[in-house]
Amino acid sequence: xxxxxxxxxxxxxxxxxxxxxxxxxxxxxxxxxxxxxxxxxxxxxxxxxxxxxxxxxxxxxxxxxxxxxxxxxxxxxxxxxxxxxxxxxxxxxxxxxxxxxxxxxxxxxxxxxxxxxxxxxxxxxxxxxxxxxxxxxxxxxxxxxxxxxxxxxxxxxxxxxxxxxxxxxxxxxxxxxxxxxxxxxxxxxxxxxxxxxxxxxxxxxxxxxxxxxxxxxxxxxxxxxxxxxxxxxxxxxxxxxxxxxxxxxxxxxxxxxxxxxxxxxxxxxxxxxxxxxxxxxxxxxxxxxxxxxxxxxxxxxxxxxxxxxxxxxxxxxxxxxxxxxxxxxxxxxxxxxxxxxxxxxxxxxxxxxxxxxxxxxxxxxxxxxxxxxxxxxxxxxxxxxxxxxxxxxxxxxxxxxxxxxxxxxxxxxxxxxxxxxxxxxxxxxxxxxxxxxxxxxxxxxxxxxxxxxxxxxxxxxxxxxxxxxxxxxxxxxxxxxxxxxx
Numbered sequence: 001x002x003x004x005x006x007x008x009x010x011x012x013x014x015x016x017x018x019x020x021x022x023x024x025x026x027x028x029x030x031x032x033x034x035x036x037x038x039x040x041x042x043x044x045x046x047x048x049x050x051x052x053x054x055x056x057x058x059x060x061x062x063x064x065x066x067x068x069x070x071x072x073x074x075x076x077x078x079x080x081x082x083x084x085x086x087x088x089x090x091x092x093x094x095x096x097x098x099x100x101x102x103x104x105x106x107x108x109x110x111x112x113x114x115x116x117x118x119x120x121x122x123x124x125x126x127x128x129x130x131x132x133x134x135x136x137x138x139x140x141x142x143x144x145x146x147x148x149x150x151x152x153x154x155x156x157x158x159x160x161x162x163x164x165x166x167x168x169x170x171x172x173x174x175x176x177x178x179x180x181x182x183x184x185x186x187x188x189x190x191x192x193x194x195x196x197x198x199x200x201x202x203x204x205x206x207x208x209x210x211x212x213x214x215x216x217x218x219x220x221x222x223x224x225x226x227x228x229x230x231x232x233x234x235x236x237x238x239x240x241x242x243x244x245x246x247x248x249x250x251x252x253x254x255x256x257x258x259x260x261x262x263x264x265x266x267x268x269x270x271x272x273x274x275x276x277x278x279x280x281x282x283x284x285x286x287x288x289x290x291x292x293x294x295x296x297x298x299x300x301x302x303x304x305x306x307x308x309x310x311x312x313x314x315x316x317x318x319x320x321x322x323x324x325x326x327x328x329x330x331x332x333x334x335x336x337x338x339x340x341x342x343x344x345x346x347x348x349x350x351x352x353x354x355x356x357x358x359x360x361x362x363x364x365x366x367x368x369x370x371x372x373x374x375x376x377x378x379x380x381x382x383x384x385x386x387x388x389x390x391x392x393x394x395x396x397x398x399x400x401x402x403x404x405x406x407x408x409x410x411x412x413x414x415x416x417x418x419x420x421x422x423x424x425x426x427x428x429x430x431x432x433x434x435x436x437x438x439x440x441x442x443x444x445x446x447x448x449x450x451x452x453x454x455x456x457x458x459x460x461x462x463x464x465x466x467x468x469x470x471x472x473x474x475x476x477x478x479x480x481x482x483x484x485x486x
Contacts, residue, residue, distance in 0.1 A: 002155070003162070006166070006254055007276065010167075012297065018033035018038055026247060035312050036305050036310050037312075039302075041375075043375060045321050047298050049278065051366065054119065055067075059326045060323065066445075069366045071454075078442075093340050096125065099336070099337070100335060105159050108154075116135045140250045148260050156266060168250045170246075173242035175245045188236055191407065200283075201231070205389060206292070209288065212227070212230060212239075226238070273304070277301070283405075292367075296398065299373065319357045327343035332350070344356075360428075362374055368388045369392070372443065374428075379397065383422075391478070429441075
């Protein structure tokens with residue numbers, strides 16, 4: 001068995017051709033999808049980067065590992081306690097990679113992720129680690145050569161798992177300028193209107209339309225693919241061009257990897273997975289080019305699977321978690337799922353085209369805001385505990401089938417649906433806590449510690465920015481909101 005996992009940071013499914021995007025961002029990824037199964041309702045349990053990959057590679061959600069933040073107490077896995085063994089090789093807390101090693105696979109990663117986030121638990125079970133050293137600022141032309149060298153030496157062997165981690169769709173957009181703009185003649189997504197943009201510019205928040213680089217304008221000299229602010233729809237188009245160009249540049253290098261598998265004569269014998277650690281808000285909820293929420297746009301990621309034994313040309317619309325993927329590949333490799341894992345295998349969806357999704361999902365965010373959201377039927381209900389210096393109400397409800405860009409909050413109009421979502425959230429919380437004291441919920445630990453890591457300590461300075469840019473009323477609203485959240 002050969003498994004290649006292509007992990008593209010910040011990749012939204014709706015910016016890929018195989019998921020219906022109008023721009024030609026992903027011809028090589030689309031070709032993989034054409035001979036496999038694509039999952040259109042696949043969500044990370046915890047966003048963004050560190051919580052997401054921690055969940056996937058440990059098989060356990062953030063409420064159980066404790067990792068829901070990017071700094072502070074809840075950026076590290078909590079101690080296991082009396083059940084902690086000599087190591088994780090044989091015990092209830094085996095990682096995804098260790099389980100594959102148990103099943104006889106040689107595991108390798110090409111990724112700077114562990115160094116970028118001090119996420120040493122991510123490495124548990126990898127027999128080989130190739131860290132390019134750029135701490136997540138690498139371009140695809142710096143990642144792909146390491147993967148190609150490994151494939152030249154190992155592709156023809158049997159029983160391997162290779163994880164290749166690309167970063168180009170992540171801000172700041174840094175595709176070489178001589179690559180050009182493949183989308184200069186293509187319109188941007190049409191959901192953003194003049195009225196929406198006007199309201200966004202009167203509002204506030206890190207990575208918002210007027211504060212595009214966290215708490216202020218972008219440095220366009222250093223990063224010329226970005227505008228200083230999103231002031232006009234032309235600025236929005238330039239911004240989207242930067243994101244989509246990063247995807248296309250990555251896709252070109254995915255093509256090189258596919259070519260190498262073809263040269264080695266193992267392309268058709270390799271299971272290929274394409275996914276991401278989280279999506280990306282591209283203006284939705286007034287967040288541009290970042291992953292600050294537990295909403296549909298940040299929490300939903302693509303999943304494409306192709307290869308021997310996998311149903312071809314199928315779209316699976318069931319609800320799945322990313323931790324379900326660990327359980328699924330474990331089952332595919334003939335491994336035994338550890339008892340501590342939270343995921344449920346959807347192997348029949350891959351091999352038989354059978355429906356086997358979750359009835360509903362709960363996803364979380366703790367690094368840029370404190371939120372938990374419920375995804376069920378056509379609904380996404382977002383519950384905000386700490387807005388992270390953003391202009392969010394306590395409850396938001398979106399019909400994401402008719403409004404995937406979350407332009408209209410239905411919470412006040414559909415209180416019946418909100419109550420249904422709150423009931424599901426309460427049910428999930430009771431099941432996940434399983435009798436543990438409420439104080440051990442990592443979300444409340446983050447709140448007690450001072451809130452999301454990336455917004456701690458910025459209230460006064462950001463209020464000054466707002467006052468200096470004619471938004472004193474917004475600063476006052478934010479101060480009042482932060483006082484209520486304490």
